[in-house]
Amino acid sequence: MNNTDPTSFQSILAGVQKLREENGGNESQPQIQKPPANKAQINVPPTNEGKQHVINSFNQQRPSFQYDNTNNQQNGKRQRQDQGLGxxxxVNTTQKENPLLDNLKNTNWRYVTSKGGSKIYYDYLIKGRSVLFLTLSYHxxxxxxxxxxxxxxxxxDNNILIFVVDGTNSEEAINDITKMCMFNGFTFLVAFNFEQAAKYIEYLNAA
Structure with a gap:
């Protein structure tokens, strides 16, 4: 009769010992496969999943996107038309006696005059910019x-004043007119003869 308690730890050890004696001490132990000692030796196939591409100042790429180019084409066409008109x-007909016109040789120009209720306030109109003309002596x-x-x-605020210094003692006048231009939205261009004034108009029309 077996008086051992199958639930006690001593009974379990006695059972294990008995099995070893019956098998002649040659009981084969289960082989547990150990993981490789060095995990770095495990070859993992490369994958592109989650790979981050490094972007620096030498390989920067702008995101590609699709857009409608219709508006750009229309704007370009409109711009070319405006440039052609400009x-x-x-030239206001009030400028007919201005010596500047004798030096205005490298650009196209024509007279315009006020008609009816349409009043012309500029002396010259260059690509939509109103230009006034003034000399020191007249001022x-x-x-x-x-x-x-x-x-x-x-x-x-896109107007221009061309001022010709045709006399002496111009510093006070230039200071006063500079202030006027600042408060009335005018770019102030100073010329020292009528030829230089004409060059300003040619440059503005060619720019």
């Missing part, structure tokens, strides 16, 4: 002239 400088005679001429154009 090739001719419009000394009529100091309020340029103020009145600027007033109707001051709502736009």
């Amino acid at each position: 090739k001719t400088v419009l 000394k005679l009529y100091a309020d002239y340029i103020t009145r001429r600027m007033a109707p154009l001051s709502k736009d």
Whole structure:
């Protein structure tokens, strides 16, 4: 009769010992396969999953996208048309006696005049920019002239004043006119003869 308690740890050890004696001490132990000692030796096939491409200053790539080029084509066509119209400088007929026109040889220009209720406030119109003309001698005679001429154009900040220094003692006048241009949206261009003034117009029309 077996008086061992099958639930006690001593009974389990006695059972194991008995099995070993019955098998002559040659009981084969289960072989447990151990993992490789060095995990770095495991060959893992390369994969592109989760791979991050390094972008630096030498290989920067802009994201590609599709867009509708219709508006760009229309804008380009409109721009070419505007440039074609702007090739001719419009000259107010009030400038007919201006010596500047004798030096305006490298650009196309034509006279325009005020008609009916359509008043022309510029002296020259260059690619949509209103240009006023003034000389030092005239400014000394009529100091309020340029103020009145600027007033109707001051709502736009893309205007130009060409000022010809045709006399001496111009510093005070230039300082005053500079302030007028700043507060009325005018770019102030100073010339020291009529030929230089004409060059300004040619450059503005060619730019």
